[in-house]
Amino acid sequence: QVQPVESGGGLVQAGGSLRLSCAASGRTDNIYAMAWFRQAPGNERQFVASNRWSGGSTGYADSEKGRFTISRDKSKKTMYLQMNSQKAEDTAVYYCAAGSSIIASETSNARAYSYWGQGTQVTVSS
Numbered sequence: 001q002v003q004p005v006e007s008g009g010g011l012v013q014a015g016g017s018l019r020l021s022c023a024a025s026g027r028t029d030n031i032y033a034m035a036w037f038r039q040a041p042g043n044e045r046q047f048v049a050s051n052r053w054s055g056g057s058t059g060y061a062d063s064e065k066g067r068f069t070i071s072r073d074k075s076k077k078t079m080y081l082q083m084n085s086q087k088a089e090d091t092a093v094y095y096c097a098a099g100s101s102i103i104a105s106e107t108s109n110a111r112a113y114s115y116w117g118q119g120t121q122v123t124v125s126s
Contacts, residue, residue, distance in 0.1 A: 002026040002115040004034070004079075004096040009120030012086055018122060020081040022096030026115075028053075030100040033107050034079045036070065038092035038122075048094070050107040051079060059107055086124045093119040 008020040024031065035050035049070040050059045058070050067086075072079040079096065097113035106112040 002028060002031060002098045002100070004098050004115055004117040006094060006096045006117040006120040009094060009122045011123045011125060014086060014088060014124055014126050016086055016124075017082070017084045018086065020083070020094055020096075020120060020122070022079040022081075022117060024077045024079070024096075024098055027100075028077050031098050032100050032102045033057075034072065034096065034098045035107060035113060036079075036081045037095045037097060037110055038090075039095065039119075040092040043092075045095070045110050046092075047108040047110065049081060052104075052107070057104075061108070083122075088124050088126050090122060090124045092122060094122050095119045 003025045005023050012018045031053040033052045036048040037045050039045040047061050051070045067084050069082040096117040098115040099113040102112045
């Protein structure tokens, strides 16, 4: 199995930046893609960004394009989410997900991922 663990959440002012990390352990050699999702209280889990573990393919939710950047360091088995120009709407628990049996067209679908971290809270103040 793969066990993702998120870190880096916290409080940031609107317009500021925050960088989240997701360290993966276990059978990371079987990872096809990793992704970030977020969920605000009372809301559905929302796709943020995805990154194919090998090949460099990335994807973003339309609302986050230009503000968020996903990347990974395979040598450190870590995925990152750089969040710039943050807005109050970004406030949520951010989850890291990994999957080994994912169709390329389904990388934004939470159901495609088998392994999930416990989340890290991001709060953006106005």
